[in-house]
Amino acid sequence: MTNILVVTGSVRPNSVNSKIVPIVENKLKEQGDTVTIADLADLNLPFFNESVSPTDPSFAPTNERVQQWTQMVANAEAIVFVTPEYNHNMSPVQLNAVDWIGKEWKDKPVALIGYGWGTGGGQAHDAAREALAVNLGAKVSEMQANLFFTKDIAPDGSIIDEVTVNEKVGAALGGIK
Numbered sequence: 001m002t003n004i005l006v007v008t009g010s011v012r013p014n015s016v017n018s019k020i021v022p023i024v025e026n027k028l029k030e031q032g033d034t035v036t037i038a039d040l041a042d043l044n045l046p047f048f049n050e051s052v053s054p055t056d057p058s059f060a061p062t063n064e065r066v067q068q069w070t071q072m073v074a075n076a077e078a079i080v081f082v083t084p085e086y087n088h089n090m091s092p093v094q095l096n097a098v099d100w101i102g103k104e105w106k107d108k109p110v111a112l113i114g115y116g117w118g119t120g121g122g123q124a125h126d127a128a129r130e131a132l133a134v135n136l137g138a139k140v141s142e143m144q145a146n147l148f149f150t151k152d153i154a155p156d157g158s159i160i161d162e163v164t165v166n167e168k169v170g171a172a173l174g175g176i177k
Contacts, residue, residue, distance in 0.1 A: 002077060003033070003036070003075065003076055004033045004035050004076060004077065004079070004176075005035075005036050005038055005072055005073065005075075005076035006025060006035060006038065006082060007094065007097065008021055008037065008038065008039050009040070009081065009082050009083045009084050009093070010041075010091055010093070011040060011041035011093050014156075015157075016153065016155075016156070016157035017082055017084060019153075019156075019159075020082050020147070021037065023159075024080055024082055024113055024169060024173070025037065027170060031173070031177075036072060036075075038069065038072050038097075040093045040094065041093075043065055043069055043097075044065060045066060045093075046065070046066070047096060048096055054099070054100060054101055054102030055102035055103070059102055061100065069097060069101070070100065073104045074104045078110065078111065079111070080110075080112075080172075080173065080176070081094060081110065081111070081112050082113050082114075083112060083115075083121050083124045083125065083128060084114070084115060084116060084121070085114060085116030085121045085122075086124070088119075088123035088124065088127070089127045090124050094128075095131070098128075098132065098136070101136075102136065105132060105138040106136070107137060108138045109138075109139045109176040110133075110138045110139065110140045110141065111141050111143070111144070111173055111175055111176045112124075112125045112128055112129070112144040112145070113144070113145040113147070113168075113169055113172050113173075114147065115147040115148070115149065115152075116147075117149050120146030120147050120148040120149075120152070121144075121145075121146050122144075141175025143172050145168035145169050145171065147168060152165050
């Protein structure tokens with residue numbers, strides 16, 4: 001893979017995501033990949049409200065930001081979601097982004113890198129896998145990185161165990177190669 005899209009998972013100021021995304025980006029660049037960051041705060045997608053589902057063959061987004069997001073996914077050879085766990089799910093901004101796209105997910109390799117308290121993002125990954133693989137036909141890797149607060153990373157996103165974080169992120173990225 002050479003063209004990898006990394007999707008942020010939070011729009012909050014000072015989010016842990018802002019510390020994890022650069023780790024993922026650097027790891028991919030070390031492997032020789034081209035990396036594009038889909039910053040969902042900057043994209044500022046509207047809440048999905050179309051009368052036609054994006055999985056319908058006739059669906060064509062008219063919103064310029066949605067068109068940009070759709071093109072980013074279509075152009076990527078693989079996608080990496082950096083996922084906080086919100087109530088055992090992906091963040092609402094990520095779910096909304098996923099909901100805007102249909103056919104572009106089909107057979108797209110996807111890696112999941114999450115963080116959180118109890119499962120390190122694992123329950124968010126379960127929900128993401130259901131939405132992306134089962135419903136939309138993406139190829140979601142079985143390898144995922146679950147980064148745990150107070151073990152792997154601090155609640156502010158700083159790294160506690162650099163070796164483990166790099167191993168987990170590397171293994172998850174290896175699942176889309």
